[in-house]
Amino acid sequence: MESYFKNKWLPYLLLLPTFIILIVFLFYPAFETFRLSFYKVHPFGIKKIFAGLYNFKKLFRSSDYIYSFKISFIFSIFVVIGGLFISLLIALLLNQDLKGQRIYRSFLIWPYALSPAISGAIFRFLFNPANGYLNYFFKAIFGFEPAWLTNGSLALVIITIAATWKNLGYNIIFYLAGLQNVQKEALDAAAIDGAGPVKRFVFITFPLLSPTTFFLLIMNLIYSYFSSFGLIDVLTEGGPANATNILIYQLYRDFFINSKTGYAAAESLVLFSLVVLLTLVQFKTTGRKVHYQ
Amino acid sequence: MKRSVLIVILSCVLILLPMYTFAGGAQEKVKITGPVTIQFWHAMGGARIQLIQGIVDSFMKENPNIKVKVQYTGSYNDTLNKTKAAAKAGNPPHVFQLYDVGTLGMVYSGIIVPIDDLSKWESINWDDFFSPVRNYYTISGKHYSMPFNSSTPLLYYNKNFFTKAGLNPEKPPKTFKDVIEYSKKLKASDLGLKAPITWNLHSWYFEQFHCIMDAPFVNNDNGRSGKLPTKALFNQEPGQKILEWWTGMEKDGLFLDVGPGWANHRAAFGSGEVAMVMSSTSDVNQLTKLLGEKNWKMGTGYVPRPEGAKGGVTIGGGSLWITKDHPKQELLAAFKLVKYISGDESQIKWHKGTGYFPVRKTAMEKLQKEGWFEENPNFLTAFKQLQETPYTVNTAGALIGTFPEVRSYIQTAIQKVYSGEMTVKQALDEAAAKADESFKEWNELVK
Incomplete structure (x- = not known):
């Protein structure tokens, strides 16, 4: 192969800035996390005691951590599946020729532009136990006020809804783009052959959307495991009684509040491996069914 | 002979040297000369x-x-x-x-x-x-x-609500028992309260009640003996008594669970969802203003105590x-x-x-x-409450290296009692066991 550059070192020189940034902000911290997970670390880092697998053993012996695992799993299933289902539905509706379609689109994509803390605050206005807006209506209509955020199961439902809603815009954008790439000819031909709208969706549109769905599946998985921290911090602080304490929140607590550096490093390795594992599983299973045009 | 001289000289040096350094230290002068x-x-x-x-x-x-x-x-x-x-x-x-x-x-x-x-x-x-x-x-x-x-914490109450419920607006509840009695009266009235009393889910109140009962929170003189604490004591009788009262009121619908954070309980008090609230003394200005917006008068009282408790609030x-x-x-x-x-x-x-x-x-x-206190009597309540605190290692407040972590265990314990998942004793024992483990790890690291 013929090189575009005469100087053998020039391409490396041009890549250098990227590598410096990657090393400083990604590889070095990742390596440090790995290393620290084998230590007990003084809160201010002035002392380290090598502890072998102590942190990992402690993690998997902790009933709180196992519970957090379960909660995260339930949470992510609902956020990913529910989120994709709803956004595909909305995208289908938005893909029709409607008057004022652009306005609807902007409104539906809007939540994605909000920061997690802001969306948390919105949900807090709606559901807070002292004077949430929704409680006011609930009392007026049904005569009782559910403890949205102070009942464990309800709080998890609210957090799931909030996290799903927050990511809808992102999913809708990708589905809309996918839908606009579905060839009209194929759909028209199917219609002439007598396929109804449901059949056309199941046999033509959905298979043609499979690369988008697969991409979104993985992005949403990562989102549900890593990016829901802000919502939880604003709404429930992981409570009541750890009911919304998903892995990323426990990690935040252990590092930023409890100052247990080594333990938190171990947690972050576990979380990282878990998400890598789930992604691999998806590639091996769902990934094979993806149909690329 | 020579040896003894040497010993004398050495001992003189040994005695005088520290004195010299000490004196030098005391006389050390530092002045700020430049910017x-x-x-x-x-x-x-x-x-x-x-x-x-x-x-x-x-x-x-x-x-x-x-x-x-x-x-x-x-x-x-x-x-x-x-x-x-x-x-x-x-x-x-x-x-x-x-x-x-x-x-x-x-x-x-x-x-x-x-x-x-x-x-x-x-x-x-x-x-x-x-x-x-x-x-x-x-x-x-x-x-x-x-x-x-x-x-320190302080009890705030809505005087107008007290009057409507047939309570003396100048007499805030003083004991745990009073709070329950007052709350029942307030609940029975037609004020439309969500519950008579609230405070936010925070371990701080639980700690303060320990000071009020002059009970230790952790061992080694509440962590103040110079030795680091190794064992949590908040799961013992005083701690149980506090939580039985606190969570009991929640079960009976007298206490509104507003969750963690410092906004909800103030909001509930300001919008008249509750008649009494406990919060920090640093909220006097804010809460007076909130109630003033609705033309309600606010009163303040000491943090309620179990009958016969001898301690006081800590800062x-x-x-x-x-x-x-x-x-x-x-x-x-x-x-x-x-x-x-x-x-x-x-x-x-x-x-x-x-x-x-x-x-x-x-x-x-x-x-x-x-004459500041004549104009602002609610600040005076807060001051008097603090002044009346007798000094013991318990009322000085606990010293714990892993306090933020311990607090989260206690808050989780309280929520587990709210939800009926555990009894007060079970929940506190679990929190104490976790706290003990955190002490052990922390002590090993700082020694």
Whole structure:
């Protein structure tokens, strides 16, 4: 192969800035996390005691951590599946020729532009136990006020809804783009052959959307495991009684509040491996069914 | 012969050398000769940013040689994390503000210098300080940080609601039993309350009730004997009694569970969803204003106590820490700054602007002379409550290295009782076991 550059070192020189940034902000911290997970670390880092697998053993012996695992799993299933289902539905509706379609689109994509803390605050206005807006209506209509955020199961439902809603815009954008790439000819031909709208969706549109769905599946998985921290911090602080304490929140607590550096490093390795594992599983299973045009 | 001479000379040297060093230390003089710049990070948001800047500005006017760069660095916890990161990078702020419960952690942080070590350069009269404030920040007889913003919990109630429910609006409930009786009356009235009383889900109240009962929270004299605490005691009889009362009221619909955070309980009180609330004394201004908007009158009372409890409230809030590893002149400038902030003039300004106590008796006396308390009787309740606290290691408040972690265990325990998942004893035992484990790990690391 013929090189575009005469100087053998020039391409490396041009890549250098990227590598410096990657090393400083990604590889070095990742390596440090790995290393620290084998230590007990003084809160201010002035002392380290090598502890072998102590942190990992402690993690998997902790009933709180196992519970957090379960909660995260339930949470992510609902956020990913529910989120994709709803956004595909909305995208289908938005893909029709409607008057004022652009306005609807902007409104539906809007939540994605909000920061997690802001969306948390919105949900807090709606559901807070002292004077949430929704409680006011609930009392007026049904005569009782559910403890949205102070009942464990309800709080998890609210957090799931909030996290799903927050990511809808992102999913809708990708589905809309996918839908606009579905060839009209194929759909028209199917219609002439007598396929109804449901059949056309199941046999033509959905298979043609499979690369988008697969991409979104993985992005949403990562989102549900890593990016829901802000919502939880604003709404429930992981409570009541750890009911919304998903892995990323426990990690935040252990590092930023409890100052247990080594333990938190171990947690972050576990979380990282878990998400890598789930992604691999998806590639091996769902990934094979993806149909690329 | 020669040998004995040598021994005599050696012993003379051994005796005299320490004396010489000691004398030298006492006589060491540091003076600020040129312009010095220091950093000050604090955790007081909102209108308090301007207030602190104002205090620092007048400090700089008095000390033209010292320039102070003030920065609001988020919550206490954020400030701590930023300081930690800055210390690791070798560039910590000279002065930073931290919450009460971070005290023991800072003592063993390896990044601070005790205030007492600096007062050899410039004296400070500790007798001026309120003893509960001073006691809290004294560890094994040494002052480590400078008290700055001190508060205690206080009971606030809606006088109009009391009158409507047939209660005397000038008589707040005093005991656990009173609170239940009052609450039942308020609930039976047609005020449309969500519940009669609330406070936010926070371990702070649980800790304060221990002080009120003069009961230890952890062993080794509440962590104050010079030995680090190794065992949690909050799951014993006093702790159980407190939680039985607290969560019992929740079960009976007398207490509104508003969850964690510092906004919901104030909002519930301000919008008339509850008739009584417990919160920090630093909320006096804010809550008076909230109730005033609806033309309601607010009363205040002491934190309720179990019958026969002999203790009193302890202070919460924060103090100012000085980090080591700076040139002597900068350290002296930092010391001058914290001394100025704890001084009468600054503390009076601070008290009026926020509701936090002045940390000095002298400042309090000046406020009394001004007639400030006749105009603001609710502040007087808060003061009297603190003044009546007798001194013991229990009322001084616990010192725990892993306090933030322990607090989260306690809060989880309370929620487990709310949901009926555990009894009070089970939940507290679980929290205590987790706390003990955290002590063990922490003690190993700081020793």
